[in-house]
Amino acid sequence: MSQLQAILWDVDGTLAETERDGHRVAFNRAFEAKGLPWRWDEAHYGELLRVAGGRERLLHDMASRPDAPPLADERTRLARELHMSKNALFGQWLRASGTPLRPGVLPLMQQCREHGIRMGITTTTSRINLQALMQSALGPRWADWFAVVICGEDVQRKKPDPEVYQRALQALDLPPLAVVAIEDSPGGVAAARAADIPVVVTRSHYFAQATIEGAIAIGPGLHQREGWRPALRGTHGPVGLDDLQAWCSEMDSVSQFG
Ligand code: XBP
Ligand code: MG
Numbered sequence: 001m002s003q004l005q006a007i008l009w010d011v012d013g014t015l016a017e018t019e020r021d022g023h024r025v026a027f028n029r030a031f032e033a034k035g036l037p038w039r040w041d042e043a044h045y046g047e048l049l050r051v052a053g054g055r056e057r058l059l060h061d062m063a064s065r066p067d068a069p070p071l072a073d074e075r076t077r078l079a080r081e082l083h084m085s086k087n088a089l090f091g092q093w094l095r096a097s098g099t100p101l102r103p104g105v106l107p108l109m110q111q112c113r114e115h116g117i118r119m120g121i122t123t124t125t126s127r128i129n130l131q132a133l134m135q136s137a138l139g140p141r142w143a144d145w146f147a148v149v150i151c152g153e154d155v156q157r158k159k160p161d162p163e164v165y166q167r168a169l170q171a172l173d174l175p176p177l178a179v180v181a182i183e184d185s186p187g188g189v190a191a192a193r194a195a196d197i198p199v200v201v202t203r204s205h206y207f208a209q210a211t212i213e214g215a216i217a218i219g220p221g222l223h224q225r226e227g228w229r230p231a232l233r234g235t236h237g238p239v240g241l242d243d244l245q246a247w248c249s250e251m252d253s254v255s256q257f258g
Contacts (some may be wrong), residue, residue, distance in 0.1 A: 003245075004179070004180060008179055015131055023162065032087040038065065039208045049207075120148040121148070159188050160191045162195035198216045
């Protein structure tokens with residue numbers, strides 16, 4: 001493992017808990033505003049999260065709804081309309097709720113900035129949603145924190161396809177083993193692994209129990225040292241760059257760990 005030179009951040013579930021009370025509720029409000037009786041409860045939305053991308057998720061759900069438009073073109077149009085409406089409502093929710101970054105995220109970001117470790121965003125979410133989150137969490141100059149930002153619109157194929165990660169590596173001009181991805185979902189981990197990038201997983205609400213294969217470390221969040229596999233040395237302080245580097249160095253010995 002070479003020296004760690006950059007961190008690639010997933011967004012939904014990793015930077016912030018945005019799904020259950022954010023995207024899901026905004027989808028439901030968009031259905032209501034359009035006069036549709038569809039509602040996604042928490043459990044159903046958990047199932048739907050297997051499909052990356054809000055528009056793709058809508059189309060997937062319509063496929064099993066007898067009251068969805070019969071023609072593919074109509075479904076595509078409706079999905080686009082609902083998705084735009086959902087994203088606007090999601091932005092309103094973020095601004096009103098002031099949803100914070102998950103604990104431990106900001107300290108690691110600050111440490112990266114202090115030590116010249118570049119950061120990137122690698123997400124399937126829409127750019128407008130990322131902007132709303134980062135604006136509220138890091139302020140109007142949030143983009144200065146990141147050397148590369150790849151969103152859903154920037155790729156042909158969303159996670160678990162590796163494209164988002166391959167594009168980030170290309171933009172950073174780094175080999176996969178010089179970076180670490182931080183993810184929360186099996187699809188996100190699969191995307192990073194398919195790009196040969198080592199992945200650290202912070203468990204999120206919807207993927208707390210999910211089977212996750214191929215991560216170099218899995219734990220409850222960056223704010224605490226307890227509960228990580230492989231175990232972290234020391235008992236105080238959030239997960240830091242030294243910890244990420246140590247996991248990367250141990251990688252070969254834990255590659256079978258799922
Ligand atoms: C998570 C996703 C997204 C969001 C909704 O992205 O799959 O689709 O659920 O956002 P990630 P959009 O974990 O890669 O950040 O509706 O804009 O797709
Ligand atoms: Mg995620």
